Structure formats: C-alpha cells, structure tokens
Amino acid sequence: MTQKVETAVKDASNEVPEPSRPSKPRKLIKSSRDIALQFLNEQEDIIESKKTIKPQDVKKGNVWMMGSARVSLENANLNPKVVAALKSMNVTELFAVQRAVVPVVIALSSSGSPGDICVGSPTGSGKTLSYVIPIQQILSTSRSTKLRAIVIVPTRQLASQVHHVFSKFEPFTNKKCALLNGTLHFNQEQEQLLSTLTNGELEWKVDVVVGTAQRLLQHVKETPGFSLEHLRFIVMDEVDVLLSEDSVQGVRGLLDAYHNHPVVARKHYRAQIAPDVPLPVPHLYARKILCSATLTAHAGKSEEARLFRPQYFTHTGETSDVGSTSLQFNTTKYAVPTTLRQHMVTYDPNYKPLYLITLLIHPKIKFFEKDRRILCFVDKNSTAKRLSELINMAHQMNVIQTNAPYDPKNKICATFETNFKNNQREAMLKQFEKGYFKILMCSDVMGRGIDIDVDTVINYDAPTHLKTYIHRVGRTARAGKKGFSFTLLENEEVEHFKKKLESRVQMSQDITEYAISIQKLESIKDAYKNILLRMKKGFKRGTNKLVLQDEQEPLAQAQQEQETQHKQSNDHYDNHHHHYQQEQQGYDDGYNYQSNRDYNDDYQESYHNDGGHYDHHRNKYDNQSYNNDYNNDNGGYVPYQGGFQQYLQEKKQQSKYNKY
C-alpha cells in the first residue's frame, strides 16, 4: 500500500463482563504488545514509526498506532514455509492490517494467553490473510492432525474464496483445509473430514474447516467424530452478518457446541479465574478472531460472540500525521478505501434505465474503451435479468460500443443469479475475471467479501443501508488499487444520502455529483426507443425467453408496428397491458428471488442490527422503482412516448444543481 495508513489497537476488554475473581495485573496482554512492538522495532524501515509511536500514547489511552513502515516478509519473523507460501501468492510484504494483527495473534497464541481479536478495517485491506497467516504459522509447529481452526462465513461463495486462500498454503505447510458449504453432497463432505483407523477410532484428515454456519452446525450434529474440543482458532468473517438476526442461530449453535464441551468448559473456567496465568499447554485455548469492514468498537455483539478480553484493531484510514496527539481514535465511523472515488448520479425514476445506458456510454468515463469491468448492483433478480437484456440489446444495436463487435455468444453483460448452483457461480465469476463479459448484474449476495478484480461498482438500485453500501462499493478499490463507484439516486435522496455518508463514514475524498446532462439524454432517446421496441418484440409471449429478432430486420418495420399498436383503441391497449402483466408475473416466477431458506443461508443484512440506516426510502424502492422498469408498460415506455420533451423542460427548471 503506498498511502500512509494508521492502525490503532484498542483494548476493548471493558466491553465484556470481568471475570468473577479479581484479576492480577494484565502482564500477558502487555507482553503481547511488547512482542508486537518488538516485531516492529526489528524492522529496518521502522525509523518513521519510532519517531511517531509515543510510549505515553500506549499507556494513556490504551491505544497505540503503527506507522506506515512496510514490513517485508523476510523481516516478519514468520515460518519459512509460510513465507514461501505467501511468495507463491505474490505477497512480498504485509499490509497494514496484517502488520498489526499477525504479530499479536502469534504472540498471544504462542504464549497460550487468552484474549480474542476484533478486526475492523476497510474492504480490500487484506483481513483474510490477517487471520490465515497466524493460523498457518501456529499450526505449522504442530505435527498431529486435529481440527484446529474453524472459519465461519455468511455465504457459500465467500466460503469457497477463503478455502481457496487456505489451500494455497497446503503444499508448503501441509495443513489441510476442507470446504463445508454445500458444494458437495453432505456425505462427500463427511468423507473429506475423518477416516476410520483399523482400531475403529476416527482420525481427522484436515486441520481447518471453512464453511457457512448452518452447514458447519449440521456437521457438528451429524458427522461422527466432528468435535470442536481441539480448536485453537474460531474465525468469524463478516461477523456483523453472522451475528445478525437472520444468521445468528447457526453461530449460536456452533459456539454452544464449542463452549459446552466439557474439556473446553474446564479450560475456559481456568482462563476466567486466572486470566493472566498461561495455560500449561498453550494450545488449550481457542482464540476468536472477528472481522468485518463494518465493525466498530461498539462491540454490542460481544455477548453473542462470547468474547473474552477482546482487543480491537482498526484502521483509521486517515492520512494525517501519524504522530499527532490530536488524532482522535474514532471507533464509531466506518472507513472506505482511500483509493475509492465515489459518485452520485441523480436520475428521474421514469427513465432510470436510460440513465444507466447514458452513464455507460458517457465519453468522460470511457468504460468500454478502457476495458473496465463493472459490477452493477440491483435489488431483484428480475431487474438484473431485464437490465442485462437491455444492455446487450444496446450493444447489439451499437448504442453501446465496445472494442469488440456484438457477438450473441459473447455478450457484454451477464446476470449473477442468486439461484445459481455453486459451480455455476464460480464459473461465472471466472468468466468475468477473464473478461468474457464486462458488466455483471448482481444482488447483495455479491456484496460481501467477494474478491474479484472490478474497476467500477454501479448501484443501480441504491442500497437501503449504509453498511450494505460500504460493502458493495468495497468490491472495487481493493488492495490499494484505484476504483470508482456510481450510485443512482433520486433528487430528493441526494442530500440525505450525502449527509449520512459524511457523518458515518471516514472518507479521504468527497463523494461527487456526476451530472448526466439533458443533451446527453436527448442524444440517445431515439436509440433507446428503438431498443425498447426490439425488447418488447423480443419477448416471446408466455415464456421467459428472449427471442432476438432477425439481425437484418429493418428497424423501420419495428417502428411501423409500434405506430400501428399505438393507434389501437384504449380497450385494446388495456388488454395488452393486462396480458403483459401476466407474462411478467410468469417471468418473475421463473427467476424467483430465493427461497427464504436459501436467502438466509446466503446472506441477508439485518435491518435491526444496522446502526447506519438511511432507510426511509425503503418502501419506495420496494413499491415504486421496480415498477418503473423499462419493460413495464407504465414505466419507461409509454410516458416516454408522450412526454419526453415536457419532461426535459420540467427537469431543467427543477434541477437543484443547475447542471442540466
């Protein structure tokens, strides 16, 4: 990371109930800090940090900061096998969050000291390796194979991704990781986990498991020998989702299974009554590591997570002087990557898709010239599907021009459907990364943790929650790369959105308004009309399939048909409308959003657990915006025919920003 990043660590132990007996001075916590400081001081390029870390800061505020000194892998005191694995992944130095978290976790775990870890740093800052590295380091010292680490994540997709990171270490450290997310049948998953010895005993075949809470819990209940008693790490990635109302049952079940195990219960009793005396055998303690980009020091969740003496790590994300004593340790704000440039685009709900197309072909952005990859978030599968068709049609009709001509087999836009099977999802993401298509329409199932190389995020449907926004836009500007986001908002939403963002999010760059001029809209209105015509003709009635017209069919013919249609009586129109609604119903059913079960398993942001609402438009989104979709007869198409000029005039007068 080239920019200066500050990392602060806060001992949040006052947020959990103190152990019942009076505790001795916290030597071990101190010593873990000392070890971590020593780790820093050993670095060649630490001069800047030495200047800026003041011992009194550490003592006074229970907060200490690290400078932006880089730590090369050679200087990170890691096991050579772990270093070799990291190098094979092109990791040559540790990112800020890893520099902060890795030495502390290793120090605590090596000395057998209890104490859980909470990591709240921006999207794309490298939180995954901040727990994978210490797990690999600690496990690489043990020869026996037992289940030592369990990583709980909210989505199947994220489970695959984290499993992939662990599996890259396997050739070097020989520590095996199993994926338990339902990609395989349950009994196939079971076969990966344990084998039966000749004496009938069960033996673990893996050291780490990664999975969704429900699936892991199913294994705890149904897989013989699946015991959590030897765990040394319990990781909860995207912990705020895991502990939200919709997902917490699974996590609760897993934590019950761990804490209620008699051996574990004894260990924890021992840690409670004598927290500063190291356990005789260091590995008799499972450390919890909680991560999320939207985790603040309000550890309201610690009760549910049953944390013990948590230490809280957070990036401030600021670039101000590291040594400044006036620097406030702000634990109530979220942070977005400093390399992210955020934009708002105001739109008129009657012409929302037109705004999207206009944005995509905007000469300043040059999306397609520069071969950018775009992730576009919508709230419904059906909207995603329809927008994909619209964009592909716009490409086919040359309204959207790219480097490559239209190819029916290789369209520029695809839909990531929530009812895809796991292997379909992975195949689609691979294709996207390889550039087979440029735009991926998706829902919030892609909003959390997914690490793909995306240049731009478009929020076609603005999210109703601030947290959701932070995670969605965080799919770009990852690992220090530049990224852009565009959020479509109605005029009256803009101020509210902006205020909310400014008050709750630490941003190094202001969010800018990106105006789409009326001239620009005008310039493609005819083309848009033709696209809609084609689209309407293209939907074969009674089916979900889009049947494209013959490439050679003159547009004039389609236009003529449209005129005829408009000369027909109102009655006829109403019939048509009715018919079309029915058809649409069938279409939506075909792409049913998700069963509740799936949705819960995958990811659902809890409305109750989010402090960052800007939600008074929620109903409006639910009830209105989708109805204005382009292939709804009352939406973009008919008003467009009747009142476009008038609309433009009104828009000119109404515009707050006077940019039209």
Ligand SMILES: Nc1ncnc2c1ncn2[C@@H]1O[C@H](COP(=O)(O)OP(=O)(O)OP(=O)(O)O)[C@@H](O)[C@H]1O
């Ligand atoms: N030290 C490093 N050197 C180079 N690349 C790294 C390093 N650490 C992480 N990365 C890369 O940075 C990207 C983002 O990392 P990661 O997915 O762990 O971010 P995150 O903080 O978990 O984000 P999110 O909050 O969105 O889940 C990944 O592609 C990862 O491979």
